[in-house]
Amino acid sequence: MSGRGVEVTIGSAVFKNPVFLASGPAGYGLEYETVIDLAVLGGVVAKTITYKPLVGNRGARLRETPSGLLNSIGLENVGCEAFLSEKLPAMVERGMRPIVSIGAEGWEDYERLLERLSGTEGFDAVEINLSCPNVDIGGMAVGRDPELVEKYVRRASEVLGGKCILAKLTPNVEDIVPLALSAEGAGADGIVAVNTIVGMDIDVRNRKLVFDRVTAGLSGPAILPVALAAVWKIARSVEIPVVGVGGISSVDDALKFFMAGAAAVEVGTAIFYDPELPVRIIERLEKDGIPERLSG
Numbered sequence: 001m002s003g004r005g006v007e008v009t010i011g012s013a014v015f016k017n018p019v020f021l022a023s024g025p026a027g028y029g030l031e032y033e034t035v036i037d038l039a040v041l042g043g044v045v046a047k048t049i050t051y052k053p054l055v056g057n058r059g060a061r062l063r064e065t066p067s068g069l070l071n072s073i074g075l076e077n078v079g080c081e082a083f084l085s086e087k088l089p090a091m092v093e094r095g096m097r098p099i100v101s102i103g104a105e106g107w108e109d110y111e112r113l114l115e116r117l118s119g120t121e122g123f124d125a126v127e128i129n130l131s132c133p134n135v136d137i138g139g140m141a142v143g144r145d146p147e148l149v150e151k152y153v154r155r156a157s158e159v160l161g162g163k164c165i166l167a168k169l170t171p172n173v174e175d176i177v178p179l180a181l182s183a184e185g186a187g188a189d190g191i192v193a194v195n196t197i198v199g200m201d202i203d204v205r206n207r208k209l210v211f212d213r214v215t216a217g218l219s220g221p222a223i224l225p226v227a228l229a230a231v232w233k234i235a236r237s238v239e240i241p242v243v244g245v246g247g248i249s250s251v252d253d254a255l256k257f258f259m260a261g262a263a264a265v266e267v268g269t270a271i272f273y274d275p276e277l278p279v280r281i282i283e284r285l286e287k288d289g290i291p292e293r294l295s296g
């Protein structure tokens, strides 16, 4: 693809375009290699990894809603050793621009993961998942507390100095802005907003909860207005770039995020039923340019 320059710079990283795949729905990207050419995307955020492999949650994991998707995957992942030796090299070999998503089951786990990642080649951008609603330890429990956000982001910037550090925030708070300010103050190069919104479902016929953990994370078109409002507020509160994610299911949806103040966007759930969408967004941006942010 050619056309208008649509590069975006976040911290030390230059992405060839501002359209990324969100962490999770496409796994490590490799699962989608026969469906779309992920090398054309500005970045592919891999499924969140933890230091050790995790099997994820038991019971139902996915449930569609009329305008979204509930998931309770619970950070199932191959662990950092298998990610670094198998998944990451395979992503690079296929021409993808990997953004490594990291999570932890606690502080010690987090430190060990950062230590393992430091000095590792093959990627120059990291997204800290401070926002998973589907685990008991780490995840959203950390990401709801501005002091813990500051602690986690600061440590990543210290240990992974030189790499682009993105902080992915949860919308499951009264006000997301203090979290964004904490991340910025601690050295984040960009804010990613948002992760899924807490929801639940009930199987009426069997009088049973759908998910073993009661609640799950809602994504897809239903959450776009929430994500858009978060991006709007954050973009007017911090100096660093904001990456918009949540409910993008059309080219126009993506354009809304740029108008709200995002420097880049991530597509998640829509990849399940419209895998070509990220490519169409890139084509539109190359044709018409990146929309200017609205004033206000």
Ligand SMILES: Cc1cc2nc3c(=O)[nH]c(=O)nc-3n(C[C@H](O)[C@H](O)[C@H](O)COP(=O)(O)O)c2cc1C
Binding pocket: 022, 023, 024, 025, 047, 048, 069, 071, 073, 075, 101, 129, 132, 168, 194, 195, 196, 218, 219, 220, 221, 223, 245, 246, 247, 248, 266, 267, 268, 269, 270
């Ligand atoms: C099946 C599934 C798995 C996900 N796994 C992760 C994950 O591992 N790490 C993460 O930061 N976000 C994860 N997410 C959240 C998405 O990256 C994204 O923030 C959210 O779904 C909102 O965007 P969307 O509406 O475009 O899907 C997951 C979402 C879904 C639907």
